[in-house]
Amino acid sequence: MVRVVQFLFVTKTIWAVVLALLVGSILMLSAGANPLYAYASLFGGAFFDYYGFGATLVKFSPILLAGLAVAIPLRGGLFNVGAEGQIYMGALFCAVAALYLPEFYWPLHLLVCALAGALGGAFWAAIAGYLKAYRGINEVIVTLLLNYVGINIVSYAAGGPMMEEGAPYPYSPEIPSSLFLPHIMLPTDAHAGALVGVLLAVILAFVLKYTTFGFALTTVGSNPQAAKYAGIHVQRQMVVTMALGGALAGLGGAFEILGVKYRLFHMFSPGYGFDGIVVAFMAGANPILVPIAALFFSGLRSGAQFMQRASGVDSTVIDAIQGLVVIFVAASLAIRFGESRWGKLLAQRRALDDQLTPVEKKNA
Amino acid sequence: MDHIVIDRITKSFGAFRALDDVSIRIAKGAIHAILGENGAGKTTLMNILYGLYKPDEGQILLNGRPLRMSSPADAISHGIGMIHQHFMLVNSLTVTENVVLGLEGGLRGVDFAAHEKRIRELAKSVGFDIEPAAEVWTLPMGMRQRVEILKALYRKADVLILDEPTSVLAPSEIGSFLESLKTLRAKNHTILFITHKLEEVMHVADRVTVMRHGRVTDEVDAAETTPRELAQRMVGRDVIMNLKRVKSAPGEVILKAEKLVATDDRGVRALDALSFELRAGEVFGITGVDGNGQRELSEVIAGLRPLDSGQIMASGHDIGPLDVKRRKDEAGIGFVPEDRQHTGLVLDYPVATNFILRDYDRQPASRHGLLDFKYMARNAADLVKRYDVRLRSPQQPVRFLSGGNQQKVILAREIEAKPKILVIMQACKGLDVGAIEFVQNTIFELKASGVGVLYISTELEHVLDIADRIGVMYRGRITGTLLPHEATSERLGELMAGVASEVV
Numbered sequence: 027m028v029r030v031v032q033f034l035f036v037t038k039t040i041w042a043v044v045l046a047l048l049v050g051s052i053l054m055l056s057a058g059a060n061p062l063y064a065y066a067s068l069f070g071g072a073f074f075d076y077y078g079f080g081a082t083l084v085k086f087s088p089i090l091l092a093g094l095a096v097a098i099p100l101r102g103g104l105f106n107v108g109a110e111g112q113i114y115m116g117a118l119f120c121a122v123a124a125l126y127l128p129e130f131y132w133p134l135h136l137l138v139c140a141l142a143g144a145l146g147g148a149f150w151a152a153i154a155g156y157l158k159a160y161r162g163i164n165e166v167i168v169t170l171l172l173n174y175v176g177i178n179i180v181s182y183a184a185g186g187p188m189m190e191e192g193a194p195y196p197y198s199p200e201i202p203s204s205l206f207l208p209h210i211m212l213p214t215d216a217h218a219g220a221l222v223g224v225l226l227a228v229i230l231a232f233v234l235k236y237t238t239f240g241f242a243l244t245t246v247g248s249n250p251q252a253a254k255y256a257g258i259h260v261q262r263q264m265v266v267t268m269a270l271g272g273a274l275a276g277l278g279g280a281f282e283i284l285g286v287k288y289r290l291f292h293m294f295s296p297g298y299g300f301d302g303i304v305v306a307f308m309a310g311a312n313p314i315l316v317p318i319a320a321l322f323f324s325g326l327r328s329g330a331q332f333m334q335r336a337s338g339v340d341s342t343v344i345d346a347i348q349g350l351v352v353i354f355v356a357a358s359l360a361i362r363f364g365e366s367r368w369g370k371l372l373a374q375r376r377a378l379d380d381q382l383t384p385v386e387k388k389n390a
Numbered sequence: 391m392d393h394i395v396i397d398r399i400t401k402s403f404g405a406f407r408a409l410d411d412v413s414i415r416i417a418k419g420a421i422h423a424i425l426g427e428n429g430a431g432k433t434t435l436m437n438i439l440y441g442l443y444k445p446d447e448g449q450i451l452l453n454g455r456p457l458r459m460s461s462p463a464d465a466i467s468h469g470i471g472m473i474h475q476h477f478m479l480v481n482s483l484t485v486t487e488n489v490v491l492g493l494e495g496g497l498r499g500v501d502f503a504a505h506e507k508r509i510r511e512l513a514k515s516v517g518f519d520i521e522p523a524a525e526v527w528t529l530p531m532g533m534r535q536r537v538e539i540l541k542a543l544y545r546k547a548d549v550l551i552l553d554e555p556t557s558v559l560a561p562s563e564i565g566s567f568l569e570s571l572k573t574l575r576a577k578n579h580t581i582l583f584i585t586h587k588l589e590e591v592m593h594v595a596d597r598v599t600v601m602r603h604g605r606v607t608d609e610v611d612a613a614e615t616t617p618r619e620l621a622q623r624m625v626g627r628d629v630i631m632n633l634k635r636v637k638s639a640p641g642e643v644i645l646k647a648e649k650l651v652a653t654d655d656r657g658v659r660a661l662d663a664l665s666f667e668l669r670a671g672e673v674f675g676i677t678g679v680d681g682n683g684q685r686e687l688s689e690v691i692a693g694l695r696p697l698d699s700g701q702i703m704a705s706g707h708d709i710g711p712l713d714v715k716r717r718k719d720e721a722g723i724g725f726v727p728e729d730r731q732h733t734g735l736v737l738d739y740p741v742a743t744n745f746i747l748r749d750y751d752r753q754p755a756s757r758h759g760l761l762d763f764k765y766m767a768r769n770a771a772d773l774v775k776r777y778d779v780r781l782r783s784p785q786q787p788v789r790f791l792s793g794g795n796q797q798k799v800i801l802a803r804e805i806e807a808k809p810k811i812l813v814i815m816q817a818c819k820g821l822d823v824g825a826i827e828f829v830q831n832t833i834f835e836l837k838a839s840g841v842g843v844l845y846i847s848t849e850l851e852h853v854l855d856i857a858d859r860i861g862v863m864y865r866g867r868i869t870g871t872l873l874p875h876e877a878t879s880e881r882l883g884e885l886m887a888g889v890a891s892e893v894v
Binding site for chain 1: 713714729732735739747756761
């Protein structure tokens with residue numbers, strides 16, 4: 027019995043998503059469509075159609091990196107809701123490196139552009155980390171507000187000093203074609219950023235579990251007082267943790283420039299940074315699960331047009347379903363084993379253990 | 391006439407007897423203090439009075455009639471109000487709104503103006519200088535406490551239970567708070583005042599009940615007693631020399647504290663020019679009533695709390711500039727913190743990981759930044775066996791271990807680091823007899839091997855059992871240092887109550 031409950035508990039996020047889709051089917055019914063057919067075209071288009079899957083991967087790259095950007099600070103006890111702003115700052119730094127550095131050996135230049143993006147995001151997130159660690163200012167508020175500062179700085183840059191002459195719309199000149207990220211599913215726009223993101227997710231999972239750096243990061247998240255006692259510089263670690271998260275989002279922004287847009291556009295992200303928050307929570311802040319959650323979410327976004335074409339359900343219904351997923355996942359995270367119920371079970375087991383141990387000792 | 395009679399109440403939690411046959415008579419219109427160390431059963435008793443717990447045996451009589459209560463709502467309807475240690479106020483609401491909050495009224499509108507007028511009158515009648523329209527967050531702590539009291543009075547409480555009311559107040563607020571209790575007494579309210587601070591009891595209480603280990607050890611009129619006598623009652627027993635004590639010849643001074651000054655979390659001075667010396671192969675016990683700076687002292691030595699002034703010398707070197715890690719590694723200071731669940735351990739980490747908590751970033755626990763899980767498993771298996779930690783698996787989160795076994799995990803870790811100086815705070819709190827014996831024997835072994843042990847505890851009997859010298863702390867100073875045979879409960883009582891130590 028305990029095992030069944032435990033299984034349901036561990037997989038609660040999946041049940042939440044299923045429930046959200048079920049409720050979403052009511053919306054589809056009310057729009058006069060067959061939900062089964064609509065979902066089939068949605069997921070079929072997003073995952074089993076060559077072009078569709080390519081479009082999914084295009085969205086997968088920034089959502090995955092934003093998800094990691096939220097998940098890593100979450101493990102360190104910090105809530106980064108600023109991935110959106112960090113994406114923008116990453117894109118800005120990357121675009122500057124791509125447009126204004128003299129061209130040199132392209133793989134190196136590409137690497138420099140990507141790192142510039144990571145640096146931009148890291149810088150943006152580190153502001154919030156610093157204010158939290160040394161001034162006690164709530165990082166949720168700071169990262170949230172820095173989103174808008176970041177978005178507007180990019181709007182200013184793309185519409186002002188960096189704007190291409192005679193452009194009808196705020197965007198910068200195109201970056202040198204030598205810096206375009208390799209495509210992985212021609213002729214679609216899917217680029218190597220998706221692969222880099224998955225690789226980073228695996229590396230981060232390893233880092234958190236097996237390295238002393240990861241140990242310090244998660245210890246600060248689990249118990250800052252004990253972390254201090256363990257000799258970890260808690261405040262410095264908080265800044266580093268935030269910066270690492272921001273670097274991931276910034277890299278996501280850089281990949282948008284290098285892999286998809288090739289220019290710095292104003293308002294280029296449709297809220298990938300906010301999707302990252304949901305994705306990180308769906309994955310339980312576990313980096314290895316973030317790609318799965320991100321794939322689901324990007325599929326939902328890219329499959330919407332397929333669904334609209336096939337079943338006539340307006341693609342705005344998908345916006346509603348995304349909202350439902352957010353609500354249900356959030357609600358499922360609020361489900362905890364009540365202290366009393368869970369505590370009782372544990373107390374029983376503990377009492378049993380204390381009874382058993384001496385006997386086992388005698389037998390041994 | 392007795393307003394409340396607590397009649398032979400017994401309450402157990404599992405095998406632990408929190409209250410054992412407790413009887414107290416509380417007179418109408420009096421301030422009755424319940425004095426006792428932490429864990430003496432004071433709070434359990436108050437929770438029974440407030441309807442939060444049901445007694446196993448015994449009853450409570452209110453105005454001579456037996457009282458049946460199943461919830462705090464019943465308590466309030468019988469005129470019993472409780473002021474908790476942590477305030478139950480909504481900081482963004484006004485005083486009036488807080489007071490009215492939760493009053494019954496169904497769906498009818500609330501006439502705030504009328505309430506505000508009545509609250510203003512009530513505050514005036516009991517001498518509280520409170521503006522009902524003020525928002526609670528603008529008020530200092532002392533005022534918020536009065537809002538809590540107003541809440542109870544507004545619900546027609548004539549019995550007020552105050553649980554450690556002065557622990558949240560700044561020292562400057564305490565005097566006026568105690569005066570306000572006297573005003574309430576003048577209005578014929580009965581006040582039950584739970585505390586472990588002797589001077590407050592002497593200042594306001596009419597009658598004092600002293601509790602220890604769930605029993606009433608004494609009940610006296612405040613006018614007929616002295617702080618010294620009360621401290622002695624709290625401490626409880628005369629000294630029995632412990633025969634287990636291992637004799638050792640203390641070596642040279644390895645830890646020297648000079649004029650330490652530090653503040654607590656609220657910014658109040660907790661250590662006031664405190665000095666002492668600890669020798670190698672010696673157990674120096676520090677005791678005193680809880681909250682006299684013991685915790686701050688342990689943290690200052692371990693490097694978890696900054697010193698405002700003063701100097702700590704370990705083996706002749708000033709350790710002031712060293713951080714936590716270097717104090718452990720270079721100065722050889724081991725630390726068993728008071729709060730094992732929040733400081734000493736990461737509860738969600740496996741036992742094996744907690745064993746390397748303070749060595750995670752160096753060999754053999756890790757190499758080139760990578761944790762060595764094989765070493766951790768070997769190390770855990772070894773320590774679990776040698777320190778007799780009872781668990782199912784070293785991979786089990788330490789959260790699921792009993793208190794005694796959690797303490798063994800910390801002790802094992804700190805002792806295996808081969809400290810020269812070991813600071814142990816409240817080592818035996820909440821442990822059963824077997825675990826206590828284990829801790830004591832471990833300390834004797836350390837002492838025999840030349841480690842200097844600073845044993846800080848409010849549990850006097852444990853300190854007397856193992857310490858070679860006993861320092862008593864009062865208000866951030868050591869008021870006197872005694873040898874075990876000098877440590878009569880009378881002497882200890884004097885020192886703990888802050889009575890000057892010139893008389894012998």
